[in-house]
Amino acid sequence: MLRCSYFLWVFTVCRLWGSQAQFQPIMTQSILDHIASHQHQWFTYTAQVQGETQAKIDRMKAELAGQLNALQVKTDSQHKSLQDTVKARKTQKTKVFEKIGSRYFYIEKQERLNWFQAFNKCRRLGGYLATFNDLEELQAVSGKVSPGAYWLDATSLAKKGVFLSTRTGERPPFFRWADKRPTKNENECVNMYMGKMWSPNCWDEYLFICQSDQ
Template structure:
């Protein structure tokens, strides 16, 4: 196609430059008689059209190069997009895995916190000692009436003792003077014959009366004391030693 176009252009140039076909008898004037028209015209056309041919070839090469570069750039962009997508997927999966791991660890921690019993550290009040399973304070110096003894125990962080059972009574007997009287936190001040804890107002869980007690021998015998391992009712205004327990709501 390109050769045909060149040939056509050459013909036009030849006619334009030289006019009508030369008369072989006329060698003068302005018309040059061609001895070898094909070769002479071809050389002339090539010389005249060389810039155009070169431009067309260069333009074609540019177009080819541009298309190649564009295609190559497109491929690179597609590769970058694929790599970016892959990286995004990997990052997303890694973040999800980390979040899931953190959530599992948090759930395990919450489960342990809510199900495991918290260790309780016993608070030992000054002057209190462990007797049996609980902590008690035995006053051996000052005697007070029942109300003053109760107030003193409260100020120390406890209350007048309420013995829980026979085992606790025996543990206390081993730590107190056998023939000394001690106030306990038991009374029937509200209802006669209904012995309750002063702190809670509830019936006490354990009573061990001396035979014949409580006898209400005189008016106002509404408070309970411990003597020789047994319990007595006595007037609340009498001054005795006393036993405190660490406050437990009994």
């Protein structure tokens, strides 16, 4: 009886082992199929995300290219406008300023201003009050003026009795004082009369001479 029970137990175990051996390939295949399905879903999702990201990048590139193009067009337009303005100013200065000797001068023949107003008027014309490099240049300009006194670029406003150019902050390269030497009074500015230089009060009103470096 004991032997019979033993054989029955062995038979049962063998059958169970056989069933498990048959079922194991099915389980393994199921797990592999499940992994493969998840991998496919993951790759599909990754490709979709990459596609959306690339589309966003492409849109950003297109927008940036459009902005850069618009900026370039605006810059080119501003550059052309600036060139036109500079050209117009040069043309205007060429019409206003006259070449006398080696430099350009403007001689005001009608409007009388004080020295400060004359200074500002020359700046608006694109130049500054004139100085002379030497006697030859002074005489050349003097030959072009009408009778009268003309403001020049020299003043003792910074220091009494010391006449300096407002453009350079230094003494002008040439003076030709009249017999009446400059005094040490306040508010003295230099003008030219009859080819010689005087130092009247800066608030007096005279004609003026401008020069330009064009």
